[in-house]
Amino acid sequence: MQGSNCSKLGVIVICAIVLLGGSVQIRKTKADSETQMIIHPGLINVEPGDNFTITINATNVASLSTWQLALKYNLTLMNITTMWVPDGVSIFGNLASVAVGYIFGVDVLDHMGYVAYGNSLILDTVTSANGILCKVNCTALEEGTTTILIATKGDRAHATPSNYDAYYSFLLDADNNEMQYAETSSTLISGGGTSKPLAKFTVTTTAPDNSSRLVLSNHPPLGDILYYQTYVDMPVAFDGSASFGVTTLTNGTKVQGNVAISKYIWNFGDGNATSTEGPLINYTYKKTGNLQVSLTVEDKADPPAKSDTVSYNMYVGLVLDYFNWAPFVYGVFVLVGAGLIYYIFMETRKYLRSRKVMKAQKMLMKKSRPS
Numbered sequence: 001m002q003g004s005n006c007s008k009l010g011v012i013v014i015c016a017i018v019l020l021g022g023s024v025q026i027r028k029t030k031a032d033s034e035t036q037m038i039i040h041p042g043l044i045n046v047e048p049g050d051n052f053t054i055t056i057n058a059t060n061v062a063s064l065s066t067w068q069l070a071l072k073y074n075l076t077l078m079n080i081t082t083m084w085v086p087d088g089v090s091i092f093g094n095l096a097s098v099a100v101g102y103i104f105g106v107d108v109l110d111h112m113g114y115v116a117y118g119n120s121l122i123l124d125t126v127t128s129a130n131g132i133l134c135k136v137n138c139t140a141l142e143e144g145t146t147t148i149l150i151a152t153k154g155d156r157a158h159a160t161p162s163n164y165d166a167y168y169s170f171l172l173d174a175d176n177n178e179m180q181y182a183e184t185s186s187t188l189i190s191g192g193g194t195s196k197p198l199a200k201f202t203v204t205t206t207a208p209d210n211s212s213r214l215v216l217s218n219h220p221p222l223g224d225i226l227y228y229q230t231y232v233d234m235p236v237a238f239d240g241s242a243s244f245g246v247t248t249l250t251n252g253t254k255v256q257g258n259v260a261i262s263k264y265i266w267n268f269g270d271g272n273a274t275s276t277e278g279p280l281i282n283y284t285y286k287k288t289g290n291l292q293v294s295l296t297v298e299d300k301a302d303p304p305a306k307s308d309t310v311s312y313n314m315y316v317g318l319v320l321d322y323f324n325w326a327p328f329v330y331g332v333f334v335l336v337g338a339g340l341i342y343y344i345f346m347e348t349r350k351y352l353r354s355r356k357v358m359k360a361q362k363m364l365m366k367k368s369r370p371s
Contacts, residue, residue: 035060035179037069037133037150037169039186046140048191051081054148056133058091058171061179064126066172067091067133068118070157074146075106075113077190082137083117091131103167107158112149114157116167125174143191145198145246150183187244189256197245197261197299199307201279204237205230208319216288217317227313232285234319238293240264240279243307245299255300263298269314285316 038057046052056069073080083102102117117134151157156166171179187198208231217229230236245260258279267273268283269291285291294311298304 035062035171035181037171037181037183039148039150039184042184042186044186044188046188046190048140048142050140050190052138052140054136054138054186056136056150057131058133058181059130061091061126061129061171063173064091064121064129064171065174065176066118066120068116068168068170069133070114070116070151070167070169071136072107072110072112072114072149072151072155072157073188074144075111077140077142077144077146078148078188079139079141080104080113080115080136081139083115083134084137085119085134086132091126091129091133105157105159105167108160109158112157114151114167116151116157140188140190145190145196145244146188147198147200147244148186148188150185152183185242189246196305197247197297197307198243199240199295199297199310200242200244201238201240201295201310202242203228203293203312203314204239206234206236208234214320216320217315227315229315229317230285231317231319232288235282235284236314238266238281238283238295240295240297243279243295243297245297245305245307247300247305249300250302260299261297262300262304265296265298267294267296269293270316285314288316288318290315 036057036059038059040055040057044052044054058064058067069083071080102115104113104115106112107114115136119134149155151168153168153170156168159165159167169183171181173179205228217231228236240261241258243258243261243264244256245258246254246256247260248254261279263275263277264279264281265273265275266281266283268285270285270287270289272283274281291314292311293314294309296309297307
């Protein structure tokens with residue numbers, strides 16, 4: 001019997017190990033199969049007047065029926081001339097599709113140029129696909145450095161301030177549900193990139209535990225704007241690693257990317273500002289409010305060139321601990337209990353005294369009767 005129990009225990013342990021290994025493999029496969037929209041190449045070196053082509057790829061698409069691409073770019077440094085889907089090599093293959101003509105414009109909020117383009121299948125979908133969404137023909141205009149961005153739901157291309165005239169990129173499955181995807185950007189260097197560097201940063205906030213605490217969010221005003229929500233006394237991570245510069249050092253060495261950045265100048269919008277040599281910094285807000293956090297970078301040139309300032313709206317709310325009534329309730333119960341015990345004691349004492357008096361009266365009446 002003991003040997004049988006050991007055998008059962010061994011089988012259970014082996015099954016647990018197999019299941020654990022399978023779950024780890026499933027999580028790894030899921031992490032490795034994230035859907036992406038990718039601009040290729042990520043770095044473009046050209047001279048003013050040069051024509052160049054970029055490719056927009058989609059990877060790990062489980063089911064695709066419709067897509068839209070919106071790009072944002074610096075109008076003074078480059079121009080987009082055409083967007084097109086190459087025959088036979090696109091993610092749609094040779095399936096029948098309807099192409100939506102591309103739309104050019106200027107973003108009314110940040111004054112960047114934008115172009116929107118889409119494609120939709122008529123009767124079918126693509127499954128488990130990796131491939132090209134479209135190609136974009138461009139022309140470099142002047143010397144300088146700029147990023148080419150995929151406009152997203154949170155960072156749209158605005159024809160007007162209204163939500164209804166904002167273009168963003170999306171991937172739709174067969175049921176017309178928008179897929180979650182990660183996107184990349186590209187950096188254009190025209191004419192050696194001797195102009196000022198580019199500042200760019202991401203924000204990572206910490207979500208509060210609202211199961212045992214009262215969360216008071218500081219909501220943004222109505223409208224389609226990009227913002228981040230954080231809370232007092234909760235750390236926020238800022239990452240300026242995507243900032244870009246091209247600089248020739250005094251020894252003649254040319255460096256590019258964030259290695260060309262010498263200083264990151266942060267303004268947190270609450271009256272506090274600082275500068276760092278590295279791109280990473282953590283900050284904790286101490287007061288609520290609708291604030292604006294910004295970044296400016298300087299390159300390693302002599303004298304250093306400074307970038308334009310980029311900023312995000314930061315809405316700082318408050319997280320409060322729920323009021324703990326337990327000590328007060330306990331105190332009330334103690335007082336009520338003590339009062340009840342005192343009341344019972346006094347009533348019992350009163351009752352006993354009255355019994356004693358009654359007994360004495362009976363004894364007196366008995367003695368006073370004639371014999």
